[in-house]
Amino acid sequence: MNCLQLLFLKHNVLKPRSSGRAYEVLRRIKHIKNPVGAELGVFNGNLSVLLLSNKIDLTLHMIDSWEGEGAGYIGDTEDSVATFSHQYMNDIFAKTMQRTDFAKDRRHVHRMRTDKAHTDIADGSLDFCFIDADHSYEGCKSDIELYRPKIKAGGWLGGHDYDHPKYPLFGVKRAVDEYAQAHHHRLETGKNYTWFIPL
Numbered sequence: 001m002n003c004l005q006l007l008f009l010k011h012n013v014l015k016p017r018s019s020g021r022a023y024e025v026l027r028r029i030k031h032i033k034n035p036v037g038a039e040l041g042v043f044n045g046n047l048s049v050l051l052l053s054n055k056i057d058l059t060l061h062m063i064d065s066w067e068g069e070g071a072g073y074i075g076d077t078e079d080s081v082a083t084f085s086h087q088y089m090n091d092i093f094a095k096t097m098q099r100t101d102f103a104k105d106r107r108h109v110h111r112m113r114t115d116k117a118h119t120d121i122a123d124g125s126l127d128f129c130f131i132d133a134d135h136s137y138e139g140c141k142s143d144i145e146l147y148r149p150k151i152k153a154g155g156w157l158g159g160h161d162y163d164h165p166k167y168p169l170f171g172v173k174r175a176v177d178e179y180a181q182a183h184h185h186r187l188e189t190g191k192n193y194t195w196f197i198p199l
């Protein structure tokens, strides 16, 4: 691990900075008793920690392959996660497990790619699915299509990095807009470049 990665690990693992996304998810599920959700792309667990600690009856599927460089799962998006080493991602995984240990009875960890993990999740079982993994157009489109059937009627499909100005190569907006339009869904956007579709 180089100095830059060490610095990133120290500052990002220990300091939750996902309050905007957590706020947007939590306000949509606060009235639901014992909700079940999925987060696709967990990384250091910043969002998972906030969701699990602020909604103490939440069960969360945490889906991430924690692979790092060379995995080839990230399309042509210049996503920095694809540059991290395997060792670094192993360390991130270990820290994430520690950070969410307080909710170990309510977390289901799937260390695999999203296009494999979907078979572990029953159709119509989720109150929400938050997509924040492969930000390429193809990756986001595939996650939307694979996880849409997992969500209950009245639940939420959503995610991060919708039209984020810092990441012009991300294809999230195109994938989400196309899906919402094709299925005549209302699209809501929220804090921290989040998007949500009520189902």
Ligand SMILES: C[S@@+](CC[C@H](N)C(=O)[O-])C[C@H]1O[C@@H](n2cnc3c(N)ncnc32)[C@H](O)[C@@H]1O
Binding pocket: 018, 021, 039, 040, 041, 042, 043, 044, 045, 046, 047, 048, 063, 064, 065, 066, 067, 068, 073, 074, 081, 112, 113, 114, 115, 132, 133, 134, 135, 139
């Ligand atoms: C931006 S980070 C997630 C941040 C997290 N949702 C949060 O709010 O704190 C993206 C993560 O997605 C994972 N990822 C990317 N593509 C993936 C795929 N196809 N399957 C599984 N995980 C993937 C990466 O390993 C990385 O940890």
